[in-house]
Amino acid sequence: ELKVEQNPLFLSMQEGKNYTIYCNYSTTSDRLYWYRQDPGKSLESLFVLLSNGAVKQEGRLMASLDTKARLSTLHITAAVHDLSATYFCAAVVVGSNYQLIWGAGTKLIIKP
């Protein structure tokens, strides 16, 4: 059974700092999604990582996938207040109809 774990679950940091959110998954999965959720809002897609070694970047966010380690990371560079949100990763269940199993989310607070 595929399980997805994120850490940390809560992160408070200062503007301008760098940090990484980790997403581990328990069984084989060859695609990984990152989503952002603002308070009271729905989920917004950030990245889809489709293969081992995939790296995608958008602004101050960079996501990577290591399928051998069953690990994806979301790196934040020089954080700004607008990046405050909850970030979720989700992995696809192999052999399913692309069913996603979600992590519990990382609540990120960036202080000015």
Next chain:
Amino acid sequence: EAGVAQSPRYKIIEKRQSVAFWCNPISGHATLYWYQQILGQGPKLLIQFQNNGVVDDSQLPKDRFSAERLKGVDSTLKIQPAKLEDSAVYLCASTGTSGGPRETQYFGPGTRLLVL
């Protein structure tokens, strides 16, 4: 392009009452998902439709939850009777033709349900 529409946005009911949620996916999207998101957790898939057929409903509590997508477009999710633990946000999402590996799930704004 219009996004995924859901209604109502909020609903407060008493336990043992029934409630229904509606979802209209992005035009042309064949795959539709209903998720339950409990506060502080990630979404949990309840049911997945491909056109008007059910692909996966293994996590749907079928004794009280039902869902349909009769014409392969919009969908309704019903809870009858509701329990306190059903308090959550119910999210609808859709993807394109096959829900395949390059497909991103697009989410609606959700319906916040509070069961008293």
